[in-house]
Structure formats: C-alpha cells, structure tokens
Amino acid sequence: MACIFGAFRCSLQGIAINQQHDMPAMIETPEGYAPQKPETLSAYLSGIDAVRSILGGAPEQWTIAEVGDGNLNLVFIVKGPEGGVAVKQALPYVRLVGESWPLPLSRAHYEHMALTEQARLTCALVPKIHHYDERQALIVMELLEPHIIMRRGMIAATEYPKFADDISTFMARTLYFTSDLALTADRKKALIAAFAGNSALCKITEDLIFTDPYRVAELNRWTSPQLDAYAARWREDGDLKVAVSRLKLKFLSSAEAMLHGDLHTGSIMLTPEDTRIIDPEFAFIGPMGFDVGAIVANFLINFFAQDGHEKRPGDRDAYRDWVLSTLEKIITQFREKFLALWRENPTGDAYPSSLFQGSGGEARLELERQAYMDRLWADTVGFAAAKMIRRILGLAHNIDLELIEDPDRRATCEARALTLARDMMVNSARYPTIASVTEAARRVRMDMASY
Amino acid sequence: MACIFGAFRCSLQGIAINQQHDMPAMIETPEGYAPQKPETLSAYLSGIDAVRSILGGAPEQWTIAEVGDGNLNLVFIVKGPEGGVAVKQALPYVRLVGESWPLPLSRAHYEHMALTEQARLTCALVPKIHHYDERQALIVMELLEPHIIMRRGMIAATEYPKFADDISTFMARTLYFTSDLALTADRKKALIAAFAGNSALCKITEDLIFTDPYRVAELNRWTSPQLDAYAARWREDGDLKVAVSRLKLKFLSSAEAMLHGDLHTGSIMLTPEDTRIIDPEFAFIGPMGFDVGAIVANFLINFFAQDGHEKRPGDRDAYRDWVLSTLEKIITQFREKFLALWRENPTGDAYPSSLFQGSGGEARLELERQAYMDRLWADTVGFAAAKMIRRILGLAHNIDLELIEDPDRRATCEARALTLARDMMVNSARYPTIASVTEAARRVRMDMASY
Numbered sequence: 001m002a003c004i005f006g007a008f009r010c011s012l013q014g015i016a017i018n019q020q021h022d023m024p025a026m027i028e029t030p031e032g033y034a035p036q037k038p039e040t041l042s043a044y045l046s047g048i049d050a051v052r053s054i055l056g057g058a059p060e061q062w063t064i065a066e067v068g069d070g071n072l073n074l075v076f077i078v079k080g081p082e083g084g085v086a087v088k089q090a091l092p093y094v095r096l097v098g099e100s101w102p103l104p105l106s107r108a109h110y111e112h113m114a115l116t117e118q119a120r121l122t123c124a125l126v127p128k129i130h131h132y133d134e135r136q137a138l139i140v141m142e143l144l145e146p147h148i149i150m151r152r153g154m155i156a157a158t159e160y161p162k163f164a165d166d167i168s169t170f171m172a173r174t175l176y177f178t179s180d181l182a183l184t185a186d187r188k189k190a191l192i193a194a195f196a197g198n199s200a201l202c203k204i205t206e207d208l209i210f211t212d213p214y215r216v217a218e219l220n221r222w223t224s225p226q227l228d229a230y231a232a233r234w235r236e237d238g239d240l241k242v243a244v245s246r247l248k249l250k251f252l253s254s255a256e257a258m259l260h261g262d263l264h265t266g267s268i269m270l271t272p273e274d275t276r277i278i279d280p281e282f283a284f285i286g287p288m289g290f291d292v293g294a295i296v297a298n299f300l301i302n303f304f305a306q307d308g309h310e311k312r313p314g315d316r317d318a319y320r321d322w323v324l325s326t327l328e329k330i331i332t333q334f335r336e337k338f339l340a341l342w343r344e345n346p347t348g349d350a351y352p353s354s355l356f357q358g359s360g361g362e363a364r365l366e367l368e369r370q371a372y373m374d375r376l377w378a379d380t381v382g383f384a385a386a387k388m389i390r391r392i393l394g395l396a397h398n399i400d401l402e403l404i405e406d407p408d409r410r411a412t413c414e415a416r417a418l419t420l421a422r423d424m425m426v427n428s429a430r431y432p433t434i435a436s437v438t439e440a441a442r443r444v445r446m447d448m449a450s451y
Numbered sequence: 452m453a454c455i456f457g458a459f460r461c462s463l464q465g466i467a468i469n470q471q472h473d474m475p476a477m478i479e480t481p482e483g484y485a486p487q488k489p490e491t492l493s494a495y496l497s498g499i500d501a502v503r504s505i506l507g508g509a510p511e512q513w514t515i516a517e518v519g520d521g522n523l524n525l526v527f528i529v530k531g532p533e534g535g536v537a538v539k540q541a542l543p544y545v546r547l548v549g550e551s552w553p554l555p556l557s558r559a560h561y562e563h564m565a566l567t568e569q570a571r572l573t574c575a576l577v578p579k580i581h582h583y584d585e586r587q588a589l590i591v592m593e594l595l596e597p598h599i600i601m602r603r604g605m606i607a608a609t610e611y612p613k614f615a616d617d618i619s620t621f622m623a624r625t626l627y628f629t630s631d632l633a634l635t636a637d638r639k640k641a642l643i644a645a646f647a648g649n650s651a652l653c654k655i656t657e658d659l660i661f662t663d664p665y666r667v668a669e670l671n672r673w674t675s676p677q678l679d680a681y682a683a684r685w686r687e688d689g690d691l692k693v694a695v696s697r698l699k700l701k702f703l704s705s706a707e708a709m710l711h712g713d714l715h716t717g718s719i720m721l722t723p724e725d726t727r728i729i730d731p732e733f734a735f736i737g738p739m740g741f742d743v744g745a746i747v748a749n750f751l752i753n754f755f756a757q758d759g760h761e762k763r764p765g766d767r768d769a770y771r772d773w774v775l776s777t778l779e780k781i782i783t784q785f786r787e788k789f790l791a792l793w794r795e796n797p798t799g800d801a802y803p804s805s806l807f808q809g810s811g812g813e814a815r816l817e818l819e820r821q822a823y824m825d826r827l828w829a830d831t832v833g834f835a836a837a838k839m840i841r842r843i844l845g846l847a848h849n850i851d852l853e854l855i856e857d858p859d860r861r862a863t864c865e866a867r868a869l870t871l872a873r874d875m876m877v878n879s880a881r882y883p884t885i886a887s888v889t890e891a892a893r894r895v896r897m898d899m900a901s902y
Contacts (some may be wrong), residue, residue: 180703185657186650188703193647205802206636215805222795238815241806244820249801252631252639255706349657350700354666355692364689368696 029092029105030135036089038064041076045087048131052142056082068095072103077143084143085130102198107281108137110198114283115139117258121173125166144276147269154265154302154310155400157319159272166275166328167295169267172337175288178258180350181342188285188348192255195284202251202284205261209386210248213393214241220276222393226411226451230418231393242391243425247382254287261286263294264387265302266398289379292334296380296434297387297421299327300441301400304417307445308404324438331380331434335373342369378428381437385425388417408450415451420444464706480543481586485538489515491526492792499582507533519546522650523554525792530595534583535594554651558732559588561649568709576617576677577728583897591601594725598720605716605753606760606851607895608770610723617726618719618746623788631801631860632793639736639799643706646735653702653735654710659698664844665692673844677862677902682844694876695840698833705738712737714745715838716753717849743785746801747831747885748838748872749894752851753869758896759855775889776896782831782885788823793820825840829879832888834875835849840869859901866902871895 036044042059045051055062057080072094076087090108094101112134118126125171131140153160180188212220214234222231234240260267261282269276303323307314343366346353357367389400392414401417404410420441424431431437487495493510496502506513510532517527523545527538541559545552563585569577582591604611631639650827663671665685685691711718712733718725754774757767794817797804807816842849842863853869855861871892875882882888 180700185654185703189647189653192706193644196640196644196647199640202640203800211803211806215803236811238807238811242811242815242819245802245806249631252636252801253706255643255704349654350703351696352662352666355696356689360687360689361692365694368693373882380461412535 003447007280007301022390023073023341027416028379030170032135032329033092033105033137035074035085035091036076036136036138038066038076041078045078045085045140048140050130051085052241054085054130055080056084057194066445079143084145086127086139086143088139088141090137105137107201108132108139109134110134110195110201110279110283112139113194114258118170118174118260118277121177122277125170126280127274142147144269144278147271147274147276149242150268150270151265151298151302151399153270154323155305155403157306157309157316158428159319159322160270163270163275164326166270167277168330168333168337170277171263171274171292171295171334172341174260175257175291176338176345179256180290181346181348182345183348185349188255191258191315195258196306198282201258201261205282206248206251208394209390210244210251212395214244217395219395220393221395223399223407223411223414226435227392227408227414227418230415230451234389234393234418234422237422239426240422243382243428244386245427247379247386249380250287251290255285257285259283259286259288259291260294261291263291264398265295265298286298287379287382287383288376289446290384292376292380293332293385294387295330295439296327296384297391298398298400299323299390300384300420300437301388301398301417303327303441304413304420304445305398305400305404308401308406308413309408321408324441328434328438331377335377339369339373349388373436374432377432377434381424381431384437385421387429388421389425392418411451412448416444416448419448453546454568468732483586484543484556484588486525486542487527487538487587487589489527491516492529492538495587496529496536496591498720499591501581502536504579505534505536506531516732524645525730530594535596536591537578537594539590539592540590555806556588557648558588558652558685560585561646561652561734562730562732563590564645565711566733567711568629569621569625569711569728571729572628573621573728576621576726588868590776595720595729597752598722598727600717601721602716602749602753602850604721604853605774606756608757608760608767611721611726611771611777612723614721615777617721618728619781619784619788621726621728622714622743622785623745623792625711626708626742627789627792627796629736630707630799632799633796633885634653634799636800642709643736646709649733649735652712652733653737656733657702659845659847660841661702661844665695668846670846671844672846672848674858674862674865677858678843678865678869679723681866681902685840685844686874691873692879694833694879695837698837701738701830702713702741708737709738710725710734710737710739710742711745714740714742716746716749716851738834740832740834743782743827743831744834744836745838747778747835747888748842749849749851750774750781751835751871752839752849752868752887754778754892755864755871756849756851756855756895759857759860759864762869772787775892779885779889782828786828790820790824825883828885830882832875832879832882835888836872836879839872840876844868850890856864860902863899867895867899870899876897 001190002390031179041064046059055078062078062080064076064078065075066074072091074089074091078087080086090105092101092102093099112129112132115126115129124267127144129139129140130142176182178191183191216235260277260280261280263277267277267279269278306320310316351365356362390396392401401410401414404413424437431440453655492515494794497510513529516528518526518528524542525540529536529538541556543553543556544550563580563583566577568582578595579592580590581594587868621893626647627633629642634642665760667686711728711731712735713730718728720729754771757771761767802816807813841847843852852861852865855864875888
C-alpha cells in the first residue's frame with residue numbers, strides 16, 4: 001500500500017517554533033485559496049488534463065483518501081482505474097493545532113522550486129511533479145508505490161542495497177551543481193535570492209536543532225527521568241553550547257549550495273530497487289554539511305536504536321553491520337562523486353580553471369579539492385552531532401528510538417547516541433573520516449552498558 | 452575647493468571586467484531615463500524642493516560643473532547662492548569607453564540602499580542624501596567641502612587624528628548591525644536578497660582582485676620590466692593561488708554582513724576634523740574581513756609608498772610611524788567597538804543569550820567572542836593581502852604608488868608590498884595581531900634594499 005507519510009512528518013517542528021516565538025496570529029492567504037476536501041478534490045483534479053489521463057476513467061470512479069493525520073499539510077491519495085497520484089496542499093497554519101499557529105503557504109512554492117531543481121539534477125531520485133498550483137499551495141505528484149518511509153524500513157531491519165549509491169548521487173549532484181564550484185556568481189546569487197524568503201522554515205531548524213536542546217524550552221522532551229541528568233548537563237556545557245552556536249552561525253551565514261534542508265530517513269521513500277527523496281520544503285542555500293550530516297545522524301541513531309528492537313541479544317548484529325557499512329559507503333561514494341563532478345564540470349567562479357593550468361596546476365588543485373572535502377567533512381561531523389542531539393533532547397524525536405517501549409532500554413540507546421554526538425561536536429577533529437565515526441559508534445555501544 | 456573625485460574612481464575596474472567577459476553588448480534602460488547634461492540638470496534640480504532650498508536663489512544663478520572625467524558615472528557639482536550639492540548619475544555603460552562596455556544602472560539603486568543603511572547606522576560618517584531618483588539612477592547628495600580624498604592626503608603626508616576613531620566606528624557599526632549577531636534570521640535573509648542583484652559589481656571584485664593578478668590577463672599591468680619576475684612567479688605559485696581561491700570562495704559564499712565592498716582610502720573623503728565614507732556601489736552581503744582588509748591593505752601600501760615620495764631619505768619617517776600606529780589603532784578600536792556592540796546588543800539569532808546565562812555562561816561566551824574576532828582577523832589578513840597584490844599586479848593601481856615617477860624606486864616599494872602580502876596570504880597564522888603585521892611591514896622595508 002502506498003504511503004506518503006513522509007510528506008508531512010515535519011509538522012511537530014512547525015508547531016514548536018511558532019508557539020515559542022509569537023509569530024503573527026494570522027497569515028494571509030491569496031484570494032481564491034481554499035483547502036481541498038475529498039469532496040472538492042476530484043472536481044479540481046478533473047480540470048487538469050495531465051492528472052486526468054494518469055488516473056483514467058471518470059472522476060466518479062476515483063477514490064480519494066486524506067492521509068495527513070494532524071500535521072502541517074493536507075495530503076491526499078487519489079486512485080483511478082489506471083493509476084494514482086499524491087496531492088500535497090499547504091495550510092496557512094499548523095493543521096494539528098489550528099489557526100493560532102500560522103505557517104506560511106509559501107513553503108509549497110519553495111518545495112516546488114527545490115523539487116524542480118532536484119529533478120533536473122538527479123532525474124529519477126525525486127517524485128515526478130504532475131501539477132503545481134501556486135495559489136492553492138498545492139502539488140500533485142507521483143504516487144510512490146510500493147515505497148515506504150526508509151526510517152520504518154530500517155526499524156524493521158530491511159536492507160536497501162541501492163541506497164548508498166542513490167543517496168550519494170543525490171547529495172553529490174544537488175550540492176555540487178548548486179555551489180560556486182559549478183555556478184557563476186550571478187546565477188548563484190539569483191538562487192540565494194530565490195530561496196531567501198523561506199525564512200520561516202529555516203527558523204524552525206535554527207530553533208529546534210541549534211538552540212532549544214541546549215536551554216530550557218517548553219517543548220523539549222526526553223526519556224525521563226532516565227536522561228534528566230543528560231539534559232541538565234547539556235544546558236550547562238559551555239564547550240558544547242559554543243560548538244552548536246558556531247554551527248548555527250554557519251547555518252545562518254554560509255550560502256554554499258541548495259540544501260534539501262531536512263534530509264533524514266523520514267524524507268526518503270524507497271524499495272530495495274528504487275529510492276526517492278521527498279519533502280524539500282526546508283530548502284534554502286546553506287552549508288552542505290547540513291544535508292550530509294542529516295544522513296549520518298539518522299544512520300547513527302538507527303544503529304544505536306537497534307538494541308531496543310532486538311528480540312534476542314545479537315539478532316540485529318548483522319543489520320547493525322549493514323547500517324554502519326552502508327553509512328561508510330554513502331560518505332565514501334559522496335566524496336568520490338562530488339570530486340568527480342568537480343573535476344569534470346569546473347564551470348563555477350570558484351577555483352577557476354585558468355589559475356590551475358598544466359600538470360603542476362592540476363596536481364595542486366587536486367590537493368585543494370581533497371582539502372575542501374576534508375573541510376566539508378568536518379562540518380558534516382558537527383551537523384550530524386547536532387541532529388542526533390535534537391532527536392533525543394529536543395522536541396522532534398525519531399521513531400527509531402520512540403518505538404522502543406521499555407524506557408530504560410530506550411534511554412540506554414539514547415545515552416550512547418548523546419555521548420558520541422557530544423564528542424563529535426566538541427572534538428570534531430577526532431573524527432577525520434567516516435571510519436573513525438563508525439568505529440567510535442561501535443566502541444561507545446560496547447563501553448556503555450546502560451545510561 | 453570641493454572634490455568628489457572619489458565618487459567615480461572605481462571606473463577602471465568596471466571597464467576591465469566587462470571587456471574580458473563579453474557581457475551583453477547593450478543594457479536596457481528604463482523608459483524616461485536620460486543622462487543629464489549641465490544644460491538639463493538645473494531644470495531637473497529646480498523641480499526638487501529640498502535641493503532648491505539648499506542651493507538658494509534662482510536656477511539661473513546656479514553653476515554646474517561636470518567633474519566626472521572619463522569614468523563610470525556622470526558627476527556634477529552644483530552651486531547656488533546658499534549652498535552646493537553633488538549629483539551622481541549612473542550611465543548604462545562605462546563612460547570612458549562607450550556603449551560597447553555596459554554596466555547596469557542598478558548600481559545606483561544598491562549604492563542608495565547601502566548609503567541609507569550606513570547613514571542610519573553611523574549618522575554623520577556618510578554624505579547626506581538629498582534626493583534619489585531610481586529611474587534616472589541619480590543621487591543628489593551633500594557636497595563635501597573642503598574634504599579631499601584620503602589617498603591624496605596620505606600621499607601628501609597629512610595626518611588625520613580623528614580617522615582611526617571614525618573608520619573603526621564605521622566598520623564596527625555597519626558590520627555588526629547587519630550581521631547575524633544583531634539581526635534575526637528573517638531580516639538577515641531579506642537583506643541578502645535585497646543586495647543579491649548587485650552581481651555585476653561583485654563580479655568586478657571577483658575577477659580583478661581574486662583572479663586576474665594570478666593568471667595571464669590582458670589588462671593586468673605592473674612596473675615592467677622591474678617586476679616581470681614577480682608577475683611570472685605569482686602565476687606559478689600554487690600555494691598562493693590556492694590561498695586566493697579560498698578567499699574568493701569566501702567572498703562568493705560567506706554572507707556575514709553588509710559590506711561597503713570597496714573600502715579603500717579612495718572611498719574616503721575627509722578633513723582632519725570630519726570623515727565621510729563614500730561610494731558604496733559595490734555593497735552586498737559578504738565576509739566582514741573584506742572591508743576591514745581593504746583598510747589594512749591601503750594603509751600598508753601607503754606605508755611602503757612613502758619611500759617613493761621622500762625628498763630626502765628619512766623625511767617621511769614620522770609619517771610612516773603615523774600610518775602604522777594609526778592602522779594599529781584602527782584595528783584595535785574596531786575590535787573593541789565590535790565587541791562592545793555585541794555585548795550590548797545581542798539581538799541576533801546567532802549566539803542566543805538564552806544559551807549563555809549566568810556568570811559562567813557569560814564568561815564562556817566572552818571567550819568565544821574573542822575567538823570570533825580572531826577568526827575575523829585571520830580573514831582580514833588574507834583579504835588585505837589580496838587587495839595589496841591586485842593594486843600592483845592587476846589592472847587598478849593606487850596613486851600612492853603610481854605617482855612615484857622613478858620606476859626603480861616604485862618597483863622597490865611595490866616589491867616590498869608584494870613580499871609582505873604573499874606571506875600574509877599564504878601564512879596568515881604568522882600574523883595573529885595587527886602588531887605582527889606592522890612589525891613585519893617595517894622588517895620587510897628594512898630588509899629589502901631593492902626589488
């Protein structure tokens with residue numbers, strides 16, 4: 001059965017930020033905007049030739065199910081005799097809460113722009129867009145079937161043999177081709193300007209990832225009382241707070257490339273044969289390590305969570321190995337692919353080819369390319385750590401951990417993840433390679449018997 | 452006698468970039484745009500109440516002189532019985548060359564925006580704007596009298612006792628208050644977007660400062676044959692080319708604060724009592740060290756140039772001391788003022804106060820503030836070096852050096868500046884303080900007898 005749960009799972013973030021920061025109580029909607037209902041949607045869709053031909057038959061034969069259950073957006077699955085589509089429509093507020101917690105409809109505009117750009121750069125790694133209606137903040141897209149949200153697959157210990165190849169391609173191509181290495185400065189500046197208005201979504205990240213887990217914030221939550229001491233220590237840890245603030249500053253001011261902006265395993269729908277990255281509504285021009293770090297963080301969280309899902313001790317050993325070896329492949333292949341794109345497409349204004357002519361020039365530039373990737377990796381380690389911490393001490397948690405029913409067991413998994421994350425953030429130079437990260441993850445798991 | 456030469460001295464840069472990069476041959480002008488002439492200007496100005504009351508008398512009594520001699524813009528000085536104004540109008544092409552070398556009129560828009568913001572932040576340190584006409588790309592501003600361009604004053608060994616205080620205030624306030632330390636992220640993003648269109652002017656910097664001096668470029672020039680070996684070595688120096696490329700990448704992708712963008716001693720008009728920063732048409736949101744580095748570079752160039760202006764050996768010793776001690780004061784005061792603004796106005800989204808409560812938090816944050824300033828200083832050293840090099844091996848030179856008639860003597864001054872600049876760029880960690888820079892400048896001058 002098709003599922004596009006991923007398409008609205010960022011809702012909890014939206015709620016938190018708006019409530020905390022007293023954003024304006026109402027956001028105006030454009031004239032003519034109206035939230036769809038199953039009763040209205042088939043008439044709306046029947047007016048779109050492309051959609052009608054995908055669904056087939058007559059509108060009366062279409063089944064429409066609203067599957068967004070109390071989140072940011074409306075999400076419908078529509079099926080006809082010949083095929084199906086998914087419909088995502090933004091609401092001017094957080095659906096779960098109502099109009100008192102507004103969130104701009106423009107997120108649909110940024111999602112559509114990012115999806116379009118990602119499709120151009122990666123082809124089949126994002127859902128196809130069938131129709132976009134700016135006024136309705138509504139995207140009709142490919143129904144992904146029988147794809148499931150990757151996080152659920154990883155909790156069930158499903159291996160995805162194509163994933164490392166696909167996600168490394170997605171990251172390398174979307175980041176490289178929107179960076180100063182590939183773009184001329186004027187096109188890069190136009191891209192920055194095009195996404196600058198997505199500040200409400202960026203602010204969710206700024207607050208929930210880089211700020212709240214390190215201070216008293218009403219909506220923070222953690223496995224209590226088991227992790228109370230961790231949460232308290234986090235709020236008093238000056239080195240950690242400086243480190244996360246440096247990362248936040250980088251997020252605010254480093255306009256390196258177009259980010260997906262929310263690239264965790266809940267934003268990926270896949271089968272063992274096919275991978276699709278969804279939900280880029282947090283897209284903006286930011287530091288590349290933020291996207292790569294999201295993948296690293298979510299793989300590490302899943303690794304630590306496996307102890308909570310074992311029925312017998314050790315029955316997830318093989319899957320743990322798959323998680324870490326796949327993570328190593330992702331990072332290694334990302335680096336290789338990014339470097340290959342750079343060597344083959346030095347079309348941007350940064351590191352102009354004209355400065356590095358001849359074999360001596362090329363050799364020196366290649367050294368610098370490696371140094372560039374090392375710097376990007378150092379950023380990645382920090383951002384990964386920030387994303388692990390926020391999933392344990394902040395508002396929005398991962399079901400990898402949340403589905404562990406025994407709180408002591410869950411707290412042990414979480415404490416291990418927190419311990420590794422703190423060290424990655426404060427001492428990122430100790431993690432010069434992905435292998436040093438995966439090795440540390442194994443070591444922390446072995447060394448920490450309980451929280 | 453009033454002089455606004457500074458208002459159009461960036462012209463040579465504009466010429467170079469457009470010629471080299473085959474920009475579109477024509478740039479459209481808005482309907483109704485027409486370049487002013489002395490004959491048309493008094494009718495134009497008489498329609499502006501504010502200007503008429505400054506000038507006084509009747510339009511027939513006004514004298515109008517066009518003082519832009521073959522550069523980017525039209526510049527008029529208009530005087531009436533009661534006062535005067537300066538009028539700066541952009542042309543859609545580089546005036547010196549004609550319509551074949553276009554440059555967008557929009558630079559007047561960005562200059563006006565930056566001037567407005569700088570006036571708000573620094574009050575009396577920029578010329579007052581009396582009138583702005585977007586369609587005519589025309590700014591009517593305060594006539595600065597009896598101010599002269601600082602570079603000319605420094606060549607004549609004039610001391611400016613207020614300058615260190617004024618320029619450090621200008622930099623601290625314009626950079627701090629447009630950074631993530633002072634602005635919320637949404638306002639910062641809006642500022643980035645507002646200046647993103649100024650890419651044609653940014654490109655001039657990208658090419659002429661960060662690229663051309665390190666490669667064969669038609670419009671590069673240097674004191675030849677004396678510095679031929681330097682120019683050749685520069686083009687083969689892999690470490691230097693990597694270092695300048697990292698700086699270029701930072702210029703392209705670090706959106707730290709609103710820069711003046713061209714903050715050299717030719718963009719400053721002053722008297723011993725009054726300082727005004729003019730010509731921010733290169734303004735955009737970039738790395739702070741670029742503005743601070745421009746001041747450092749131009750002071751160091753002037754220091755090295757003094758040997759070329761001595762009538763008797765040693766007769767500029769006292770002025771050399773003034774130049775370096777003033778530079779030390781500028782940087783020291785800039786740091787103190789920036790830090791004081793940060794402590795007093797922690798209103799931005801970066802380093803949120805809520806993370807650093809209590810005396811322990813404040814102490815840790817203060818350490819980080821110092822570390823932040825150290826990082827900014829490291830950037831400054833690199834950008835200063837890039838700006839010294841471009842003035843000697845690139846297209847646009849400084850009259851500090853150009854007015855030295857004897858080419859051997861000039862080349863000696865230039866070789867010293869190049870030698871220091873290369874080391875600052877490649878080994879910037881050797882220059883942890885401004886004192887280490889000024890000390891090195893004295894040492895290089897003593898050690899290098901000739902080019």
